[in-house]
Amino acid sequence: MTASLLTRHGAPVPSDRERELFEAAEALGKALAADVRERDAANRPPVAEAQALRDSGLLPLTVPARFGGEGISWSTAFEIVQRIGRQDNSTAQLLGYHYIFQAFPYLDLDDDAAARLAEQTLAGGWLFSSTGTPQGQQVQARRVEGGYVINGRKPFATGSYVADRIYGRAILTREDGTSTRLALLIDTAWEGVVRHDDWDVLGSRLTATNTIEFRDVFVPDAAVVADLGASDEARAPHQVLATPAFQLLFSTAYLAAAEGAVLAARDYTRSTSRPWYHAEGLESAAEDPFILNHYGSFVAHLTGLSAVVREAAQALDWAWGQGAALTAAERAGVAEQVAAAKVLAHEVALDVTAKVYDAMGARAAGTGYGFDRHWRDVRTHTLHDPVAYKYNELGRFFLNGTEPIPSAYR
Missing domain, CATH: 1.20.140.10 (Butyryl-CoA Dehydrogenase, subunit A, domain 3)
Structure with a gap:
């Protein structure tokens, strides 16, 4: 359903709800356009932009419908991103990353855990982000009573500076020397979560793609999404x-x-x-x-x-x-x-x-x-x-x- 610069005659007609969402995206884009040049030049963390996304009502849309969300299609989600991105590409990227990280935990959670996550997400209006690039040194996890302690430092953690929850991965090395990857939902308010303001680049300047650091952060078992195994291949x-x-x-x-x-x-x-x-x-x-x-x-x-x-x-x-x-x-x-x-x-x-x-x-x-x-x-x-x-x-x-x-x- 992606929008085009030209009218798409004969294209599928959006539902009333989709039209409503697209209008909300256009309105947000127009509001962001008013001072986007100045904000880009200032190159400060997008705290106000993140709040604008929260206030827009566009955040919770990829929570699955079977757990109380709207479960919009990826076509609809990305058209929302596109309409905002014409005016403020950085803020649109924040929203796009959020949509993906909000949706993908549900592929691994059982129904009870998924229902709890959806309820908390909708009640809290959470903005999701990631723990950064999959390349280089990875965050490490150590098993302790009731959960795990994680340590590590990752660059390119888009959105993490302004996010409420981080969908991240950490490497757990077992006693037999083998390793596995744990998918975690990390509360950015937890002790030991350090969000560095070090994103100073040519473009995409308002995406908060900063370095994030975990210093002995305790992650309870309830915040573990899944054991992802050694690689995605399996x-x-x-x-x-x-x-x-x-x-x-x-x-x-x-x-x-x-x-x-x-x-x-x-x-x-x-x-x-x-x-x-x-x-x-x-x-x-x-x-x-x-x-x-x-x-x-x-x-x-x-x-x-x-x-x-x-x-x-x-x-x-x-x-x-x-x-x-x-x-x-x-x-x-x-x-x-x-x-x-x-x-x-x-x-x-x-x-x-x-x-x-x-x-x-x-x-x-x-x-x-x-x-x-x-x-x-x-x-x-x-x-x-x-x-x-x-x-x-x-x-x-x-x-x-x-x-x-x-x-x-x-």
């Missing part, structure tokens, strides 16, 4: 859909940033740009044939990307709905459909967010406008995982039928 296909979901979230964020850049450029072109010196006889830059060509290219590429992302979201919805019946081959096919969307989003968003300047002209490079924000957001986040590996993965899948082994990046 888990059931439906239990390892988190990676395709994240890759699709990233694609949606890139699409939204590029759309935001084009919408901002359009407003500037209409109101401020001047016809070029050699565009004789034209009174408006909006009549310049070369500028029109730029916008035609932007819209064509973004309309195509929107369709690809929409189809990938529908595939993820289908896989999610299969539950335990999902096969490894089906999971692989969906993952590669999402990978194709990720590659295209990477290319198109980087290209469009850079080229909007060609349509606006030299004065648009003034720092007061902040048009560079869209490119900086895309350029920063597209470094999350190297697109070269996605090309290779897709090539092996298409040419040789090699299914990706589930992991944090596949």
Whole structure:
């Protein structure tokens, strides 16, 4: 159901509730747009942005319906993210990460534990985040009476600075020397949880992708979601859909940033740009044939990307709905459909967010406008995982039928 810059004639009609949610997302995006340039420049932790998300009523939507939530589809969730992301991509990313980390514990919890988590989540209005990159040194867990003590330090913990709960993983080494991964729900108010304010980068500056540290944090047994085993390879296909979901979230964020850049450029072109010196006889830059060509290219590429992302979201919805019946081959096919969307989003968003300047002209490079924000957001986040590996993965899948082994990046 992904939104597009062009009207999608013949597209499925949103339900009344979906229309309501999209309108709420648009309203939040408009409110955030009022001072997004100033907030981006200030580069402070997004405390106010997180509160705006809480106040919007958009947080609890991926709590499963069978446990009292709305259980919206991934297509709907990501369209909400997209509509906000056109105006404030960082805050949209916070919401997208939250939707995924809020939903995925329910794949492993038994019904009683899931019902308790849903009740607490809905009552508390929690904002969820993660414990950071799966690469490098991992958080370690040690068994104690009544639970575990965890220690470790992880960078790139998106959203953790402003989150209420962290869906994290810790490595438990058993007495026989083997290791397993524990999925934990960590209360950020617990003693020993240290959230560092060290996220100072080119773009995506308001995502609170800071370092988080755990200093002898006690995690009670009730906060342990599951023993995930040594790797995702041994888990059931439906239990390892988190990676395709994240890759699709990233694609949606890139699409939204590029759309935001084009919408901002359009407003500037209409109101401020001047016809070029050699565009004789034209009174408006909006009549310049070369500028029109730029916008035609932007819209064509973004309309195509929107369709690809929409189809990938529908595939993820289908896989999610299969539950335990999902096969490894089906999971692989969906993952590669999402990978194709990720590659295209990477290319198109980087290209469009850079080229909007060609349509606006030299004065648009003034720092007061902040048009560079869209490119900086895309350029920063597209470094999350190297697109070269996605090309290779897709090539092996298409040419040789090699299914990706589930992991944090596949």
